[in-house]
Amino acid sequence: MATMQRIQTTGLEVFYQKGYFNTSIDDILKELSLSKGAFYYHFQSKEEYFISIVQNLLFRKVYSSLIEPIEGQEDPLNKIVACFDDALETAEHNFLDYGFVLSNFITEFNGKNPDIMNYLQDILKVWEVNLVTALQKGKTDGYVDRHVDSEAVATYLISSYIGIRTLMVEGNSKMLRYKYIQQLRQYFKLIEHKEPA
Amino acid sequence: MATMQRIQTTGLEVFYQKGYFNTSIDDILKELSLSKGAFYYHFQSKEEYFISIVQNLLFRKVYSSLIEPIEGQEDPLNKIVACFDDALETAEHNFLDYGFVLSNFITEFNGKNPDIMNYLQDILKVWEVNLVTALQKGKTDGYVDRHVDSEAVATYLISSYIGIRTLMVEGNSKMLRYKYIQQLRQYFKLIEHKEPA
Numbered sequence: 001m002a003t004m005q006r007i008q009t010t011g012l013e014v015f016y017q018k019g020y021f022n023t024s025i026d027d028i029l030k031e032l033s034l035s036k037g038a039f040y041y042h043f044q045s046k047e048e049y050f051i052s053i054v055q056n057l058l059f060r061k062v063y064s065s066l067i068e069p070i071e072g073q074e075d076p077l078n079k080i081v082a083c084f085d086d087a088l089e090t091a092e093h094n095f096l097d098y099g100f101v102l103s104n105f106i107t108e109f110n111g112k113n114p115d116i117m118n119y120l121q122d123i124l125k126v127w128e129v130n131l132v133t134a135l136q137k138g139k140t141d142g143y144v145d146r147h148v149d150s151e152a153v154a155t156y157l158i159s160s161y162i163g164i165r166t167l168m169v170e171g172n173s174k175m176l177r178y179k180y181i182q183q184l185r186q187y188f189k190l191i192e193h194k195e196p197a
Numbered sequence: 198m199a200t201m202q203r204i205q206t207t208g209l210e211v212f213y214q215k216g217y218f219n220t221s222i223d224d225i226l227k228e229l230s231l232s233k234g235a236f237y238y239h240f241q242s243k244e245e246y247f248i249s250i251v252q253n254l255l256f257r258k259v260y261s262s263l264i265e266p267i268e269g270q271e272d273p274l275n276k277i278v279a280c281f282d283d284a285l286e287t288a289e290h291n292f293l294d295y296g297f298v299l300s301n302f303i304t305e306f307n308g309k310n311p312d313i314m315n316y317l318q319d320i321l322k323v324w325e326v327n328l329v330t331a332l333q334k335g336k337t338d339g340y341v342d343r344h345v346d347s348e349a350v351a352t353y354l355i356s357s358y359i360g361i362r363t364l365m366v367e368g369n370s371k372m373l374r375y376k377y378i379q380q381l382r383q384y385f386k387l388i389e390h391k392e393p394a
Binding site: 019021103104107108124153158159162164178180182183184186189190 | 214216218219300301303304305307308314318321346348349350352353355356357358359360361363364366367373375376377379380381383384386387388
C-alpha cells in the first residue's frame with residue numbers, strides 16, 4: 001500500500017508539473033525508479049493510472065480541505081469563509097498547488113478526454129452539492145436568508161475560489177488571499193439571515 | 198498584413214487546443230500550409246511567435262471585451278455586470294474559449310516560462326488597473342460606496358470571472374452564466390452607493 005501511495009503521489013506531481021499529455025509512463029518510471037513490469041502490474045494504462053490518482057488523491061484532497069470542514073456544521077457562511085481562508089493559506093505554502101490542481105486538469109483535458117473529464121467534474125459536483133446542502137441547512141437553522149438561491153451561491157463560490165487560485169500563480173498570494181476573503185465576507189453580508197428590524 | 202493576421206489567429210487556435218508545449222512549429226506550418234522560410238521571415242522562434250500572439254490577439258481580445266466597455270463610463274457597477282454578461286454570452290457560443298484563453302495559458306506557463314508569464318500577467322494587470330480606475334471614478338461620481346476597497350473588489354471580480362469561465366467548460370454554460378450574473382448583482386448591492394436613509 002505504501003508503494004501504491006508513492007506511485008500515485010509522484011504521478012500527481014509529475015502530471016501536474018509537466019501536464020498529462022506531456023508526460024509519458026517512462027518519465028514517471030524514471031522518477032519512481034520503478035520497472036515497467038511493476039507499474040503494469042498495478043495499472044493497465046496511463047489513463048487508468050491517472051484516473052486512480054483523480055479518485056484517490058484529488059478527490060480526497062478536495063474533500064478534506066473544502067468539503068469536510070463545512071459538512072453538517074452550524075453557521076455555514078462563517079464556516080465557508082474559514083475553510084476557504086485555510087485552504088488558500090495552505091496553497092500559499094505549496095507552490096505546486098497555486099493554480100489548484102483540479103481546475104488546472106479540467107483546463108488541460110477540456111475537449112481532449114471526455115472520460116477523464118467526467119471523473120474531474122464529479123469532484124466539482126460533489127463539492128457543489130455539499131455547498132448547496134450546507135446553505136440549505138443554514139436557511140433552516142436561521143443563518144442564511146431564506147430567499148437566497150443556494151445553487152447560484154454555490155456556483156459563485158466555486159467560481160471565485162477557482163479564479164483566486166489561478167491568480168495566486170502570479171505571486172503576492174498573501175495579499176490576494178486577504179483581498180479575496182475580505183470581499184467574500186462582504187458578499188456574505190447580503191446572504192446571511194437578518195434579524196427583523 | 199492579412200497573412201500576419203492569419204498566421205497569428207491560426208497559431209492561437211492551435212496553441213490553445215493542443216497546448217503550447219505540445220505544439221511544434223511544424224504543426225502550425227501544416228495548419229497554415231506555410232513554408233518554414235516564410236514563417237522564419239516573420240519570427241525568430243516559437244516563443245517570439247507566441248509573444249506576438251499574446252500582444253496582438255490576446256491583449257486586444259481582453260481589451261475589447263472586458264476593459265473598453267467600462268472605461269470612462271458612468272455607473273461602473275451596472276456597466277461591469279453588462280460587460281461580464283456580454284463576454285460570457287459570447288463565450289457560450291465559442292466552444293474554444295469556454296475556459297478563457299488567458300487564464301488557460303497562465304495555468305500552462307506557470308513555473309515553465311517566466312518571460313511569457315510576464316506578458317500574460319501584464320494583461321491581467323491592465324484589466325485590474327482599469328477596474329480599479331472605474332470603481333474609483335464611481336466613488337467620485339456617487340455610484341460606488343466610498344468605503345469600498347476598489348483593489349479588493351477588482352481582484353474578487355477577476356477571480357470570479359476566471360472561475361466561471363473554467364466552470365463553463367463542463368457544459369450547461371447558459372445556466373452557469375445566469376447563476377453567476379445573479380450573484381454578481383447581489384454582491385454589487387453592498388458596494389453601490391446608498392442614499393442616506
